[in-house]
Amino acid sequence: xxxAKKTNGWxxxxxxxxxxxxxxxxxxxxVLKGVSMDIMKGECxxxxxxxxxxxxxxxxxxxxxxxxxxxxxxxxxxxxxxPDLDKLELRKKVGMVFQQYNxxxxxxxxxxxxxxxxxxxxxxxxxxxxLAKKLIKKVRLGGKEDNYPGELSGGQQxxxxxxxxxxxxxxxxxxDEVTAALDPETVKEVLVxxxxxxxxxxxxxxxxxxxxxxxxxADHIYFTDRGVIxxxxxxxxxxxxxxxxxxxxxxxxxx
Amino acid sequence: MExxxxxxxxxxxxxxWNFVIFYDQVEWDRFIVAxxxxxxxxxxxxxxxxxxxxxxxxxxxxxxxxxxxxMSGYIQFFRNTPPFVxxxxxxxxxxxxxxxxxxxxxxxxYIGSFGWxxxxxxxxxxxxxxxxxxxxxxxxPESTVEAASALGYTRLQSYIHIIFPxxxxxxxxxxxxxxxxxxxxxxxxxxxxxxxxxxxxNQIWSDNVNVTEMMIVLFLFYVGLVAILVWGMDRWEKxxxxxxxx
Numbered sequence: 275x276x277x278a279k280k281t282n283g284w285x286x287x288x289x290x291x292x293x294x295x296x297x298x299x300x301x302x303x304x305v306l307k308g309v310s311m312d313i314m315k316g317e318c319x320x321x322x323x324x325x326x327x328x329x330x331x332x333x334x335x336x337x338x339x340x341x342x343x344x345x346x347x348x349x350x351x352x353x354x355x356x357p358d359l360d361k362l363e364l365r366k367k368v369g370m371v372f373q374q375y376n377x378x379x380x381x382x383x384x385x386x387x388x389x390x391x392x393x394x395x396x397x398x399x400x401x402x403x404x405l406a407k408k409l410i411k412k413v414r415l416g417g418k419e420d421n422y423p424g425e426l427s428g429g430q431q432x433x434x435x436x437x438x439x440x441x442x443x444x445x446x447x448x449x450d451e452v453t454a455a456l457d458p459e460t461v462k463e464v465l466v467x468x469x470x471x472x473x474x475x476x477x478x479x480x481x482x483x484x485x486x487x488x489x490x491x492a493d494h495i496y497f498t499d500r501g502v503i504x505x506x507x508x509x510x511x512x513x514x515x516x517x518x519x520x521x522x523x524x525x526x527x528x529x
Numbered sequence: 530m531e532x533x534x535x536x537x538x539x540x541x542x543x544x545x546w547n548f549v550i551f552y553d554q555v556e557w558d559r560f561i562v563a564x565x566x567x568x569x570x571x572x573x574x575x576x577x578x579x580x581x582x583x584x585x586x587x588x589x590x591x592x593x594x595x596x597x598x599x600m601s602g603y604i605q606f607f608r609n610t611p612p613f614v615x616x617x618x619x620x621x622x623x624x625x626x627x628x629x630x631x632x633x634x635x636x637x638x639y640i641g642s643f644g645w646x647x648x649x650x651x652x653x654x655x656x657x658x659x660x661x662x663x664x665x666x667x668x669x670p671e672s673t674v675e676a677a678s679a680l681g682y683t684r685l686q687s688y689i690h691i692i693f694p695x696x697x698x699x700x701x702x703x704x705x706x707x708x709x710x711x712x713x714x715x716x717x718x719x720x721x722x723x724x725x726x727x728x729x730x731n732q733i734w735s736d737n738v739n740v741t742e743m744m745i746v747l748f749l750f751y752v753g754l755v756a757i758l759v760w761g762m763d764r765w766e767k768x769x770x771x772x773x774x775x
Contacts, residue, residue, distance in 0.1 A: 337679055365681040376676035379774040380694050390680040393690055424773020435676075442680060 284351030290315045290477050291336060291446055296345035298331055305331045307501035308345070313446075313479060318472040320480045320488035323498035324524060329481040332498070333448045336479065337368040350445060362394070369439030370448040373455055375431040377423040383434045384410060384419040387441045395442070402441070409437040413467050429460030433467055440471075447471065449480040465491075485528055489513055497521045547739040550746065556733055563729035564750075570646060570715050570725050571754070575708055577651030582658025587688075589663055600659065607656035612649075613717050619649035620721040646718035654711040661707060665700030666692055698769050705762040709755055716751075726750055 289312035298306040305328045313319055321329045334340045336347055338354050338361055347354040349367055377386050387406040391397045410419055413433035423431050432452055439447060449468060453461040465487050472478050472491050482488060488495055489509045496506040497518075505521045506512070516522050534552040541547045550560040588600045607615065624645055629636040640648070669692050677687040716727040726747065734743040 339675060339679060362681045362683075365679060368679075370676075370679040372672065372676060372679075374672055376670075376672045378673065378677075378691055378695075380698070380771050389690060390677075390682070393686055394681040422772045422774065424771060426773075438680070 284348075286315045288351070289313055289348075290317075290350060291479065292346075292348040293332070293336070294346045294348075296332070296335060296342050296347060298328070298335060298340060298342045305501055306335070306342070309498070309501070309503055310345075311496060311503065311506070313477060315445075315477055316475045317493045318476075318478040318480070318491055319494045319496065320482050320492040321496045321498060322482060322485070322488060322524075323496075323504075327498045328501045329498055330450050333370075333450055333479055333481055336446075336448060337370055338364055339370075366395070366442060367445045368448060369442055369444035369446070371432070371435050371439055371450065371452050373451040375423070375428070375435045375455075377431055377435055377438070379423050382420050382422055383415065383426065386423070386434055387438045390438065391441050405441060406437070409440055410434075412440075412470075413437045414463070427460060428456045429463045432456065432460075432464045436464075436467055436471075446477045446479065449478065449482070451481050451483070453482065453484060483528070485513075485525075497524065499524070546742060547737060548742050548746070549737045549739060550733060550743075556737070559729055559733065563724060563726045566643075566723065566729075567715065567725040567750075567754075570643065570718060570723065571712050573647045574650045574654065574711055574715060577647055578654035578658050578708075578711060581651055581655025582662050585655060585659030586662035586666060589659065590666065603652075604656045604659060607653050612653045612714055613720060615653055616646060616649045616717050616720055620645040642718070642721040642723045645721060646715070646723050650711065650714060650717070653714070654707060657707045657710075658704065661700045661703045662696065664703070665696030665698075668699040669695045698771070701762070701766050701769065705759065705766070708762065709758060712755060712758055713751060 291311075291313040293309060293311045296306050296309045297304065309328070309332055311319070321332065323329050331340055335342050336349065336354065338359060342355050345355065349364060352364060352367070353359070354364060378389065381389060384403075384406050387409055388399070388402045391402045391405070392399055407419070410416060413436055415430060415433055415437070418426060418430060418434075423434070426434065436447075436452075452468075453464050456464065461484065465484060468478065468480070469487075469491050480488075480492070492509055494506065495509055495512045497504050497512075497516075497520075499520055505516060505518045512521075513525065516525055537548045537551040541549075541552070550556045585600055585603070588596045591597060620642060624638055624640065627638060627640055629638040631637075673695070674687055674692060677691050682690070715725060718725050719727040719731065722728060730743045730747050734740045
């Protein structure tokens, strides 16, 4: 298996992730009712909105953890809504970080980072070890290589989880409320790590409640409610001049 | 050895306590054979039941309905019938149906009583191991498996690298329990004349009329064996312990 990723004629001029009219139901409950958005390479976008509005579901659909009933999601030209989807190919492109970190508890921090490239990508262990050491420094956890997840704080675990995703060398990173389980002090250390990534040009899609972070780092903000995008725009206009009453109400309760 | 034997001989002559195996060469040899047969039987049953358990737990999670129903039928059968009946059934019923060869004038079965004891007890304990492993697999959080899947792991890869290692740790205490039970249940091989410790002790006390003494030997022997198994399993459990987890 070569490291080159299949692109189906995709070029960086086209959206890296293109979501069009996505519908998703769990049984009778329609969670996404026609959501569309385009994310260009190097962009960092934040999806905000009340709980149950379908934010997490949407980004879980991007890497096929949830399937969709209608619509299209293209990741670098690869259609995700396809019964013959090559999931491995998709997941090489898309990294994901979860609210509950979901580290492998029986492996040390460095092993957590090394496992997937060795098992999934069949890369050479020595090369992966070098990469993992670099990544653990990048997320500012030098010295914690041999600690087990249970010995690390929530913020530290979450940063290991970010490094674990980065080890797969993804083109897009999905962050699903990654700071929701953390206390205010550790939230910052995780956000700084994500900010570094965004500034380096990583394409990031975040579901978050951190308005300050969204305002500072995001290129574009989407506000979702009850399965639809109510309003979106760059942070300056979004926060200062929200038009929709629902958006205003939501922002007034947080800010 | 001489001194040891003399002590028990003296004990017999002075008090009537007849630990014949410790001073009579013939009985001693029988006793040693029984020790080895028992240990071989236990080890074979343990391994066989673990293999059955792993395959069974895998089959229970399979997509095929036939496989899943087959597994639950198997578990129900072995859990709801007495192991002693099972061992007799395997040896006398299935044993008669399996091929045999001509051993110079009489027919000898390819699978002897020892083999049938391993098969029957292995399936018996394997049914419980299947349930134990399943409980362990179910205890692995869905979200952890999802994280593996998001990293591109296939179902088989996540079983090997994440689910089994975690599930195994969860179910070790229950497994420990079941294996101790299996060890003790191997005495049922007595019923089909496998020359293990129970059977041999019975032969010895029939020949020497020393039931009480042989019973004491039997109890001490199994207490010792279980102690060794439990010690080993405890050490294993400790070695597998993850810092900060569970």
